[in-house]
Amino acid sequence: xxxxEGLLALLEERPSHGYQLKTGFEAATGGVxxxxxxxxxxxxxxxxxxxxxxxxxxxGQRSYALTDGGVAVLGAWWEADPGDEPxxxxxxxxxVLLAASHSREHALEVIAAQRDAVMAQLQRRRRSRKAPxxxxxxxxxxxxxxxxxxxxxxxxxxxERIS
Amino acid sequence: xxxxEGLLALLEERPSHGYQLKTGFEAATGGVxxxxxxxxxxxxxxxxxxxxxxxxxxxGQRSYALTDGGVAVLGAWWEADPGDEPxxxxxxxxxVLLAASHSREHALEVIAAQRDAVMAQLQRRRRSRKAPxxxxxxxxxxxxxxxxxxxxxxxxxxxERIS
DNA sequence: CACCGCATGTAACGTGTTACATGATTCA
DNA sequence: TGAATCATGTAACACGTTACATGCGGTG
Numbered sequence: 001x002x003x004x005e006g007l008l009a010l011l012e013e014r015p016s017h018g019y020q021l022k023t024g025f026e027a028a029t030g031g032v033x034x035x036x037x038x039x040x041x042x043x044x045x046x047x048x049x050x051x052x053x054x055x056x057x058x059x060g061q062r063s064y065a066l067t068d069g070g071v072a073v074l075g076a077w078w079e080a081d082p083g084d085e086p087x088x089x090x091x092x093x094x095x096v097l098l099a100a101s102h103s104r105e106h107a108l109e110v111i112a113a114q115r116d117a118v119m120a121q122l123q124r125r126r127r128s129r130k131a132p133x134x135x136x137x138x139x140x141x142x143x144x145x146x147x148x149x150x151x152x153x154x155x156x157x158x159x160e161r162i163s
Numbered sequence: 164x165x166x167x168e169g170l171l172a173l174l175e176e177r178p179s180h181g182y183q184l185k186t187g188f189e190a191a192t193g194g195v196x197x198x199x200x201x202x203x204x205x206x207x208x209x210x211x212x213x214x215x216x217x218x219x220x221x222x223g224q225r226s227y228a229l230t231d232g233g234v235a236v237l238g239a240w241w242e243a244d245p246g247d248e249p250x251x252x253x254x255x256x257x258x259v260l261l262a263a264s265h266s267r268e269h270a271l272e273v274i275a276a277q278r279d280a281v282m283a284q285l286q287r288r289r290r291s292r293k294a295p296x297x298x299x300x301x302x303x304x305x306x307x308x309x310x311x312x313x314x315x316x317x318x319x320x321x322x323e324r325i326s
Numbered sequence: 327c328a329c330c331g332c333a334t335g336t337a338a339c340g341t342g343t344t345a346c347a348t349g350a351t352t353c354a
Numbered sequence: 355t356g357a358a359t360c361a362t363g364t365a366a367c368a369c370g371t372t373a374c375a376t377g378c379g380g381t382g
Contacts, residue, residue: 003341012265029260039341060350078273086195088254093302143256145166147313166382182332
C-alpha cells in the first residue's frame with residue numbers, strides 16, 4: 001500500500017501519464033526505490049477501477065488525474081496516524097525475536113552477525129551522506145543512517161536483556 | 164517474505180503442526196503481530212511445494228518438519244546481510260519525501276503532523292515498557308521505542324534541511 | 327446444551343514483482 | 355543504422371489478508 005498512495009501523491013502535483021509517474025516516483029525518493037513501469041500501469045488501472053483517478057486519452061498519451069474521491073483518500077493518508085495499526089513486520093526484529101525464542105546462544109549469535117551487517121551498512125551510508133546529489137537523496141540517507149543507528153542501539157538492548 | 168522465514172525458524176526448534184506454529188509465532192513476537200491461521204496453512208503448502216518442509220499426517224494431525232533444503236534456506240536467512248537489497252519502502256519516509264517533492268509548505272505540514280503522531284505513539288510505548296509481560300514483549304517495545312525516537316530525529320533533520 | 331479453544335483447511339481478493347511484447351522518438 | 359529512452363500495456367506468479375466452513379474435545 002505504498003505505490004498506490006505514492007502515485008496519488010504525485011498526481012496531486014499535476015496530472016501525468018504512466019511513464020512520468022515512474023520517473024517522478026524515483027526522483028522523489030532519491031532513486032533508492034526503483035519502480036517497475038508495469039506496476040505503475042497496473043496500479044493506475046486499480047486506482048481507476050476504485051474511482052480514485054480518471055484517465056483521458058489523446059494521441060496515444062493517456063493522462064491520469066485525481067478524482068474527488070482520490071483527493072479525499074490522499075488527504076486522509078497525509079494525516080494518517082500509524083498508531084492505530086500493528087507495526088509492520090520487520091526482518092531484523094523477526095530474526096532476533098525468533099532466535100531468542102530458540103535459545104540464548106542462538107540469539108547472541110544472530111545479534112552479533114546482524115550488528116556487523118548493520119555497522120557495515122552504516123559506514124557505507126555515512127560516506128554517501130557526504131556527497132548528496134539531491135535534497136531527496138540527502139533525506140533518504142539521513143533516514144537510513146538514523147535507522148541504522150537505532151537498530152544498533154536496539155541490538156545492544158537485546159543483548160543486555162538476554163545476558 | 165516474513166511469515167515464510169518465521170515458520171521455518173519455528174520448525175527449526177521442533178516439528179509442529181499448523182496451529183502450533185500460529186501460537187508459536189505470536190508468542191515469539193510478543194503478540195504484536197497476529198497471524199491468521201489460514202495463512203499458516205497456506206504458507207506451509209507453499210513451503211512444501213518448494214521442498215523446504217515435509218509433512219507427515221497421522222490421526223488427522225499433520226506435522227511439518229524442515230527438510231535439508233529448508234535448513235539451508237533458513238541458515239542463509241540468519242546470516243543474510245540486508246545491505247544488498249534496496250531498503251524496504253517505508254510509509255513515513257514516503258510521505259515526507261513525496262510531500263517535499265510537492266512543496267516546502269506541504270512538507271512542513273506533513274512533518275508537523277507526523278511528529279505529533281510519532282510522539283503520541285512514543286508516549287504510549289514508553290508506558291507499556293514499564294510493564295513487560297514477557298521477554299519477547301519487552302524486546303518488541305524496546306524496538307518500537309527506539310524506532311520512534313529515530314523517526315523523531317529524522318523528522319527534525321528533514322525540517323532543518325527544508326528550512 | 328452451548329460455548330470456547332484446538333485443529334485443518336478452502337476461496338476470494340488485494341498488492342507487489344518480474345518478465346515479456348510492442349511501438350515511437352531521439353541521437354550518436 | 356543501431357542503441358537508448360520514452361511510452362503503453364499484458365501475463366504469470368508470489369505473498370498477505372480476510373472470511374468462511376468443518377469437526378473435535380472439554381467445561382460451565
